[in-house]
Amino acid sequence: MGDGVRPVIVGAAQVANKDPERLAHPVDLIEDAVRLAVADAGADPLAHVGLVLSSPLSVFSDDDGGAMVAERLGFHPARCVQTTYSGAGPHKLLAQACRAIAAGETEAALIVGGIADSSVRNARLRGLPDPAKPTSVWSQGSNGATREDAEADMKRLERYRSMRPQAEGDSGVAMPVSIFALVESAMAAAAGRTPDEQRAQLGRLLVPFTEVAATRPDVAWFPQARTAEEIAGLGPANRFVSEPYTKLMCSFPTIDLAAAVLVTSEALADRIGATSTRVHPWGIVAAPEPGPPSTWPQMHRSRALGAIVERLLGATGVDPAEIAGFDLYSCFPAAVQLATAAFGLDPFTDPRPLTRTGGLPYFGGPGASYSLHGIVGTVEAVRAEPGSVSAVVGVGGSANDFAAGLFSVDEPRYPATWEEVPSITESLASSAVDVAQGVDGTGVVEAATVFHERDTGPVTAPAIVRLPDGRRAGARAADPELPAELSRTPIVGREVVLTTVDGITTYRPA
DSSP: GGGOEEEEEEEEEEEEEEOOOOOHHHHHHHHHHHHHHHHHHHHGGGEEEEEEEEOOOOOOOOOOHHHHHHHTTTTTOSSEEEEOOOOTTTHHHHHHHHHHHHHTSSSSSEEEEEEHHHHHHHHHTTTTTSOOOOGGGGGGHHHOOOHHHHHHHHHHHHHHHTTTOOOOTTTOOOOOHHHHHHHHHHHHHHHHHHHHHHHHHHHHHHHHHHHHHHHOOOOOOSSSOOOOHHHHHOBHHHHHHHEEEEGGGGGGOOOOOEEEEEEEEEHHHHHHHHSSOBEEEEEEEEESSSSSSSGSSSSOHHHHHHHHHHHHHHHHOOOOOOOEEEOOOOSSHHHOOOOOOOOOOOOOTSSOSSSSOOTTTOOOOOOOGHHHHHHHHHHHHHHTTTTTTEEEEEEEETEEEEEEEEEEEEEOSSSOOEEEEEHHHHHHTOOOOOOOSOOOOOEEEEEEEOOTTHHHHHHEEEEEEETTTTTEEEEEESSTTHHHHTTEEEEEEEEEEEEEEETTEEEOOO
């Protein structure tokens, strides 16, 4: 690949709509972000854009935000691509853009994403029609979701689960927060911490995230520095969601945010006179696990993400100690810790920034497009620190879809790599843990959480149980009182009795 077709990021921007009177459609915000990205580039490459790539606007709509914004702005790309709904999607889109430019298929590409769920909420509060489809039911809460939305959301989840037997679904998990909370419980057990001790530790982990958000009042939804006690402490304003996670530890999706990244060839950037500091995507690697966390040999560690990072560092010639900072996907704290484990750093003691935005609980969680904001924040960071290298990690699916990238204003040391690697997934499949269904007998809990409703407290207690034959099973609390009894109780490592009736496996402590 000659320097002329080497892809570079020439423009990057992100916007937030915090005006409750402005009821925006996501494409309104994306249009704003694209115009700012063009201004950031110092020249307009839109007429040369042959590929527009977008994160989904909603799980309820197939509208292509990229195609819609191209029509609004009056340019005509040869192709528009929309990724699947995953937090790792923006990495895959950027990798596709870089490959297309390096192959000479186009001189420029535009990557966009955004949601306007705050506008949906504000419209409903005022009795007005939705300006767009909401991202999901959980962005609107129990008072803001329509019955049709809820039914569509659950159908989507059921379609996803039906792809293969999942112990998570068998355990009664219905929300993403509980999947990550199950992983978190396994992390706590591996570290020898009780649920309360883990919650306190997570408060300390997230303090720097709030401090970064506080520096970004223009875009961060909650630009307020908080103490560990505020984040981990329990109270009316910070209830449990899925133990050990409090509300202030969870992604906040009811926001209006959008981002845009312009990538061109070096030759085009020279020809149109782009004046911005160019950022080189040194490498992007993406791959999913063969299954959800219940199938991992160790539920507290992703082998796929470890392999992704190893491949990325090897291809770019970067030592983890060289990385100046990170933007780690942070929908829930387990996602952060999966990434830090893959890079071999201690998230509780390493002084380097783990976010460039403030993270999904404080910056905001814009559906499947958050990592594009992480990339924009990283572009800003490496421009401010010439010679530095920064990493961005995306996480999606049932905590099982992963991607990582490295960025710098310096030219890459080796030929850059932007790849999705199915061989990583294939190599792990043979050692995935089998899932059992319809189990009677005993087992040992390997992961557990207690899910709380806002008004009623503990309502479910999903558990992943290791069986004597090595398989795992998902199980639900055997009676309605058990979730409250198990709240804040160390249950991982305890033996339980499993009983299956009408296809539902339940447990009670032995």
